Amino acid sequence: MKRKLAVAVGLAAVASLTLAACSGDDSPSESSGPVTLTLSGWSLETTPEFQTLADGFHEENPDITIELKEYDPSEYNTLVTADLAAGVGPDIITQKEVKYVTTFQEGGQLMDVSDVELPDGIAGADSYKVDGVSYAVPYRNDSWVLFYNKAMFDAAGVDYPDGSWTWDDYADAAAALKAGGAPYGAYTHRWQSVIQGFANSQETQGDGVLSGDYGYMKSFYERALQMQNDGSMVDFNTSSANQLTYQGEFGKQDAAMMPMGTWYVATLIAQQASGDSDTFDWGIAPIPQLDSSTTDEPVTFGDPTGFGINANIDSSKVDAAKAFLAYAAGEKGASSLAAIGITPALTNDAVVDTYFSVEGAPTDELSKFAWSTHVVYPENPTSSKTAAIQGILGDMHTAIMSGSTSVDDAISQAEDRVKNEVGLD
Amino acid sequence: MSALLAPETEAEGLRKLGDPRPRDTRPVSTGRHVARVIGYVVLVVASVGVLMPFFWMVTSSLKEPNDVFSIPLQWLPDVPQWSNYAEIWFESGMLTWLRNTLILSVAVTFLQLLTGSFAAYGFARMRFPGRDWLFLVYIATIAVPWQSYMIPQFILLSNLKVSNTLWAIILLQAFGAFGVFLMKQYYETIPEELSEAARLDGLSEYAIWRRIMLPLSVPALASLGLLTFVNTWNDYLGPLIYLRDPSLWTVQLGLKSFVSNLFDTNYALLFAGLTISVIPIAIIFTLGQRYFVEGIATSGLKG
């Protein structure tokens, strides 16, 4: 037995040596010739943004080629983590979710990119700053708006959103739509962010998640429960039992209104063209507000998507990688993204015009206003605690929305768990 | 219930090992008739409950994507969309995926049966110090969730340069403790006297394993083979981590990727693909089941 144990421990030692060996064997070689950079992406066929940016950048810098490395979209974080741990990560690491940025940063996987120049007015750059140092640059920043079906509003005789709505107006409209014959006035998808993101941005200017105090969400949950009880909104349990998709609920005209991120604009246009969605007139409006004081510049939430540089990249490639980051975040990158229906992190008049010139896009002024004018607070603050807290708030969300726990109890349970399991500063 | 509790299977496949047994000629009583009827009723009700999700999957594979989930529940499509099958077959890499999955499943099953039954003989019939402890270690590692040591394993295999090859999955699955444990348990039911007799005849331990234990454990080998095959066939997380090159993808991996590459998850297409992927297993099972339900008459060898 003892000998066996010794053998086993010996094997483990060998293994950990190999583990350690893998992390530091890139030899810097200075070369001025053509450079190839690898870039991580997902669902390349339906997420053309990576190829678009890679091609546009290559055109400007013929010496630098960007090679895409495809990952599974739902397991993106797991796979990139595994690759980085094994020392085979991409040169440029796309930051799909802000809540994992600190993981990569604390693990020493991201290079300081503070010296990459960003254009004025770009949104979301702060999400990548830790202690004042930038570890990635944003290139895309979706935010949440209200999608509505004009045909269903017309049929029910309800006025379109006019940009002045509060949440009470929204609830009234949903009830009126239902009364006017729509199957449902509104659809709220099952994600926690559809309730919590709005509460967090409008009640606490984005500071709520890390506060450990979640009483501010109460009124938002009560309104949602009220709406699902009176039938003006699809209820949470039905939605999860039937695995309803938001594309199906809005696209098949089951619900007349839906709060959703701007990424759905491109999807809806594509699905209407392909026939997967019904064809109807629709528009986007600013998300309802707490009161009329913020309707000039509506408050909403959204997280950026960004590019970071692998800290273990070959030193000869660093300049090329930084040049790519600057291109993707800059005006040229933004225009090329807008042209394919992506919401870039940088918006200006030219970008707005490009975006809405896509065939099938809404043409009304309110849609343009909703897309381009807003104060966006991050859904996930950049902190090593965010992922754990969001997990707890996710449990709270299903407890409340399924009707199995009262709002007050669920909130106080979540507050206790955050205090005990995560700890606050 | 007497008809149900008494095993009455015939040892057709291995008749030469057993006593030739005349057919049962006892008169069938009314009690047995009633038991039979009850047995059938139970079976029919049970198989409806058992096949229903599969039935739903097949009918859903013939629906339009946004009709798969609807209120109220819709069991049959209005117009069957056979094009879903055409689309998944012709527009995805289905053939490549099937080929990869088949290679993996066959290789893993073969290695697992071979090394598992070989090691099981060592554990079941050989005595040496530390044997029981080693065996306990084998079993205990089954208890560690794979997700928790997946990363160290991935780093190890990456350094051995086998990640992103089919070898990664073969190595990963082929040496599992499950097969060793299953075969050991089965060997222990085989009378020791058979081995003793063989030793008297001068057979080595290897020959005893090959010529006595293996033929006698066909039902166990068949069930182990089937379960290993199915597990490898349906594995998702392993191939996801290790097989990055699309030309190496398995059916489960390819389907998921194909479907999520559409604008949103198209469940009708996914289910069409999954239905296709179930067919080979169903065929293997139907053809192979006689191997694990037909008895091996060990008594015949005792004399």
Place this chain on the structure above:
Amino acid sequence: MTTAVAPQTDAPPVTPRQRRRSRMKLRNALIGWSFILPNFAGFALLTLVPVLILFYMSFTNWNVFGKADFIGIANFQRLIGDGSFRTAVVNTLYYSVMHIPLTLVVSLGLALLLNTKLRGVRFFRTAAFFPYITSIVAIAMVWNLMFSPDYGPVNEILRFIGIQDPPGWLTSTEWAMPAVVIVSTWRDMGYYMILFLAGLQTIPRELHEAARVDGANVWQRFTNVTLPGLRPTTFFVTVMLTINSFKIFDLILVMTDGGPGQATLVLSQFIYRKGFEESQFGYASAASVALFFLCLIVTLVQFLINKRRNA
């Protein structure tokens, strides 16, 4: 030759014999190892080494990217105070206590039923295995539909037979776990049925015949012939079933994702969340080690009971 391999011989105190015996012992050990080695080599490298690394990592604050500082038993101390971990342990045990006996009974019953010569039994055997080979995604979706509190067929049947207030199943904190147990039993029964079927083939038919001749009724034959003959299989199935119940993961993930609230949060999921969602791989490793010892203790108890029964 024959005496050489015979496992037990009496030990007379004669020295040359003793020497021969120890040589035989060595030889036996070598032969034993030669059987085990091909499997063990792969097992040690691919499973044992990563598991040992995991054990080490449970004493560190490893964040997956190389740097792992040794922090002693801090992770385990934290586990003890962690409310979610306690919830996960309780839920896992609750699930196992329901799932293990239920699956044992159902799969053994199925195996007995399908080990007969009834017409069409081949079809039913295939059917019973279908839940196991049907995609878990499809299974989760169908059962979620079935359990839908307002529209689901399950509650429609319950209302039809007069139960006015049927449970909310997956939407209720009390009933979510029983619903998961129903589905997992339904899914696993075909799997364990196959193992029982293989075990049933080892029972010599003559034993049944002899018992029948002695006038034993069906139940007596079942308890005196079938059950004892199945003991090695039952042991195997019980151990595997226990371990797999303690490790339940994918079905919960697709059916409830631990909800509503934390009603169905189980250990494997806790480990996955801590590791991959919160990047605390050291802490997740500690939870895995806890799960490992939980399984080890239960398995050891089962081993000892099995040994005593066999003796």
